[in-house]
Amino acid sequence: MVQFNRKNLLGLEELTAEEIELILDTADSFKEISERPIKKVPALRGVTIANLFYEPSTRTRMSFELAEKRLSADTVNFSKATSAVVKGESLRDTAENIQAMKVDVVVMRHSSSGAHRFLSEFLDASIVNAGDGQHEHPTQALLDMMTLRQRWGGFEGKRVTIIGDIMHSRVARSNIWGLTKMGAEVTVCGPTTMMPPMIEQLGEGGITVEYDIRRAIAEADAINILRIQLERQKSRLFPSLQEYFDVYGVTLDVLEAAPREGIVMHPGPMNRGVEIAQEVADGDRAVILEQVTNGVAVRMAVLFLIAGGKTEGDEPAS
Amino acid sequence: MIDWKDKREFWISGAKVIDPETAKMRTGSVLVQKGAIAEIVWQKAVETELPVLDATGYVLTPGFVDIHTHLREPGYEEKETIATGTAAAAAGGYTSVVCMANTDPVVDEPSVVEFITKRAQQVGRCRVLIAAALTKGLGGEVINEYFYLKSAGAVALSDDGKFVTNSQVMRAALEYAGFHGLTVISHCEDAFLVENSQIHEGYVSTRLGLKGAPAAAEEIAIYRDIRLAQLTGSPLHIAHVSTAGAIDLIRKAKRKGLPVTAEVTPHHLTMNDELLETYDRNLKVNPPLRGKRDSAVLLDAIRDGAIDCIATDHAPHNEIDKQVEFDMAPPGMIGLETAFAQLHTELVVPGKLDLVDLVRLMTVRPAEVLRIQGGRLRKGEPADLALIDPGEEWVLEKHLIRSKSKNTPLIGKTFTGRIRGVFLEGKWQSAILEEG
Numbered sequence: 001m002v003q004f005n006r007k008n009l010l011g012l013e014e015l016t017a018e019e020i021e022l023i024l025d026t027a028d029s030f031k032e033i034s035e036r037p038i039k040k041v042p043a044l045r046g047v048t049i050a051n052l053f054y055e056p057s058t059r060t061r062m063s064f065e066l067a068e069k070r071l072s073a074d075t076v077n078f079s080k081a082t083s084a085v086v087k088g089e090s091l092r093d094t095a096e097n098i099q100a101m102k103v104d105v106v107v108m109r110h111s112s113s114g115a116h117r118f119l120s121e122f123l124d125a126s127i128v129n130a131g132d133g134q135h136e137h138p139t140q141a142l143l144d145m146m147t148l149r150q151r152w153g154g155f156e157g158k159r160v161t162i163i164g165d166i167m168h169s170r171v172a173r174s175n176i177w178g179l180t181k182m183g184a185e186v187t188v189c190g191p192t193t194m195m196p197p198m199i200e201q202l203g204e205g206g207i208t209v210e211y212d213i214r215r216a217i218a219e220a221d222a223i224n225i226l227r228i229q230l231e232r233q234k235s236r237l238f239p240s241l242q243e244y245f246d247v248y249g250v251t252l253d254v255l256e257a258a259p260r261e262g263i264v265m266h267p268g269p270m271n272r273g274v275e276i277a278q279e280v281a282d283g284d285r286a287v288i289l290e291q292v293t294n295g296v297a298v299r300m301a302v303l304f305l306i307a308g309g310k311t312e313g314d315e316p317a318s
Numbered sequence: 319m320i321d322w323k324d325k326r327e328f329w330i331s332g333a334k335v336i337d338p339e340t341a342k343m344r345t346g347s348v349l350v351q352k353g354a355i356a357e358i359v360w361q362k363a364v365e366t367e368l369p370v371l372d373a374t375g376y377v378l379t380p381g382f383v384d385i386h387t388h389l390r391e392p393g394y395e396e397k398e399t400i401a402t403g404t405a406a407a408a409a410g411g412y413t414s415v416v417c418m419a420n421t422d423p424v425v426d427e428p429s430v431v432e433f434i435t436k437r438a439q440q441v442g443r444c445r446v447l448i449a450a451a452l453t454k455g456l457g458g459e460v461i462n463e464y465f466y467l468k469s470a471g472a473v474a475l476s477d478d479g480k481f482v483t484n485s486q487v488m489r490a491a492l493e494y495a496g497f498h499g500l501t502v503i504s505h506c507e508d509a510f511l512v513e514n515s516q517i518h519e520g521y522v523s524t525r526l527g528l529k530g531a532p533a534a535a536e537e538i539a540i541y542r543d544i545r546l547a548q549l550t551g552s553p554l555h556i557a558h559v560s561t562a563g564a565i566d567l568i569r570k571a572k573r574k575g576l577p578v579t580a581e582v583t584p585h586h587l588t589m590n591d592e593l594l595e596t597y598d599r600n601l602k603v604n605p606p607l608r609g610k611r612d613s614a615v616l617l618d619a620i621r622d623g624a625i626d627c628i629a630t631d632h633a634p635h636n637e638i639d640k641q642v643e644f645d646m647a648p649p650g651m652i653g654l655e656t657a658f659a660q661l662h663t664e665l666v667v668p669g670k671l672d673l674v675d676l677v678r679l680m681t682v683r684p685a686e687v688l689r690i691q692g693g694r695l696r697k698g699e700p701a702d703l704a705l706i707d708p709g710e711e712w713v714l715e716k717h718l719i720r721s722k723s724k725n726t727p728l729i730g731k732t733f734t735g736r737i738r739g740v741f742l743e744g745k746w747q748s749a750i751l752e753e754g
Binding site: 013090113114132133134136167196197198201202 | 529
């Protein structure tokens with residue numbers, strides 16, 4: 001039996017295929033809890049988790065909170081706007097203060113790539129990466145993979161195409177690491193201005209870069225469409241949203257180029273009519289809400305594997 | 319062996335003495351008299367009544383000259399002061415440093431030049447020469463009063479840390495500086511291409527999700543400045559060259575006989591961007607650590623003369639500045655105390671570079687670039703000398719660092735070759751803290 005002996009989940013690059021498999025297996029078994037009338041198990045009773053969100057987030061933050069609550073953890077929340085950060089407190093000070101209140105796990109989203117790695121230099125608490133800059137978003141990739149595995153049974157020989165702003169996407173990077181480690185083939189597709197250098201070398205054994213969207217999806221078993229950040233237009237990486245939609249937007253017409261059974265994913269939040277057409281987002285190939293459902297199970301699994309087992313059976317000494 | 323200390327006259331005997339100008343290393347003895355080199359004899363021992371420092375087994379060279387140092391005073395004394403920065407320099411074998419103008423206030427007025435000169439006389443442990451700002455407030459728009467700055471003592475001009483974006487301003491600066499006999503030191507990077515960049519653009523930047531600075535940003539800027547040096551005929555020195563493509567441009571300029579010189583830092587010579595996978599903020603420098611191939615080409619360039627000298631770009635930042643997220647950390651690492659040891663360990667010991675050539679790159683050649691004194695072993699010159707134990711193995715420990723800031727990725731590293739100390743005008747300054 002594979003053990004999960006990690007203190008932190010910083011990214012998928014550092015995980016082995018066996019560890020990813022273990023997380024997905026655990027997530028599968030946790031999924032059922034969310035279907036129960038009473039959606040709660042005592043697995044993390046007595047564990048305190050702080051959610052530090054330095055960047056705005058709806059889905060990921062709620063998903064983590066629900067996962068924590070369904071595992072009976074005690075949670076506290078922090079968001080940049082309402083915290084001492086606006087008074088100029090450093091990340092290090094904030095984190096050390098939170099730790100001083102005896103928090104067991106810190107779930108953090110931060111706009112700086114490597115912020116979690118930095119935090120891990122001085123925190124004793126476990127750290128779970130809920131997105132760091134343009135680096136990794138491991139739980140998003142895990143929930144994407146959970147969704148795919150439920151359909152496919154496994155990843156060997158499967159093809160996933162990721163479309164959009166690859167350069168600035170932590171979702172793309174985590175998916176590339178996770179999927180290639182599990183034996184899937186990854187193709188990335190997007191405007192040349194948003195394709196980072198040497199991306200083809202990323203992942204286990206490398207990936208394929210294809211700039212023509214129809215060619216990119218021609219053999220795709222799954223298409224993962226990334227959100228286009230509207231501010232990229234200001235940094236002159238593409239001339240207009242309309243042109244982006246016409247060249248890289250996934251429409252029903254574009255989907256004709258893909259195999260019939262190819263499914264459509266999106267990490268959210270969607271810009272309907274920009275990177276994804278309305279009919280595709282709501283179409284029967286889309287598994288976007290399934291991804292969201294699986295997100296809770298994946299985060300339960302990650303938190304359980306990192307923080308579980310420590311308090312099991314222990315009753316507080318009175 | 320204590321006897322010669324604080325004496326006005328003494329011999330240093332039996333050392334391997336390096337004369338950078340003739341590129342020779344021979345066993346010899348040097349007589350120091352009233353702060354100057356009074357005699358050099360190529361023999362192991364001397365018969366004398368005077369005190370003798372037996373330096374058998376050591377290497378004696380002119381003190382090193384660093385033409386790219388940030389001393390941070392005035393304005394950023396929490397990072398470094400003239401006292402701590404020059405103590406670090408002396409500990410690294412340097413007897414002269416040229417400090418950069420990005421202080422607060424900026425060195426764009428004679429009064430600031432005079433202030434630094436005066437502080438250095440009071441507290442300095444090595445000579446402090448001053449590069450004044452090329453443009454007012456380093457703003458890149460209005461050229462400074464080079465005549466007044468030179469009269470106050472400035473030896474060069476630089477907006478280091480910033481590229482002069484406006485080509486007309488740079489042309490005027492070069493023309494005007496040339497007339498006043500001052501070399502312009504240019505920090506070459508296209509400001510738009512490097513906006514928000516954190517590290518070198520390449521596989522590592524893609525992997526780490528950090529914005530990259532392409533090599534082209536540096537090369538475009540270097541090309542422009544070489545063309546302006548050609549147009550104006552004024553001497554141009556290119557700071558901290560870091561890319562293979564830049565070396566090509568500099569080689570071509572030199573082949574044409576243009577008045578262009580260039581420096582490279584110890585860190586660009588010995589490190590590359592693969593080290594950054596830990597997001598170590600002490601490895602964040604500007605220009606960034608480049609690829610493996612770039613550092614290999616830089617090494618070729620110091621061997622064949624395309625690069626004129628080694629300069630540290632000693633850039634102190636204290637722990638608070640660097641204990642932040644990678645993209646919020648200021649670029650720069652300290653280097654004065656480790657430059658020789660690092661290059662000796664990484665290049666000389668494995669046989670990639672001759673010891674004499676390394677010493678030349680750190681003494682006479684930087685002095686020639688800026689047309690300043692020092693770095694030469696000559697009778698009658700001030701006895702600014704460095705004493706090196708080439709075989710000593712030592713570990714860089716944080717508490718041994720004399721710089722006020724400790725921002726170096728080399729803490730804990732074992733080096734071969736250690737500076738035992740320097741003589742500044744014949745006065746001994748030990749490099750080693752514990753032993754005094």
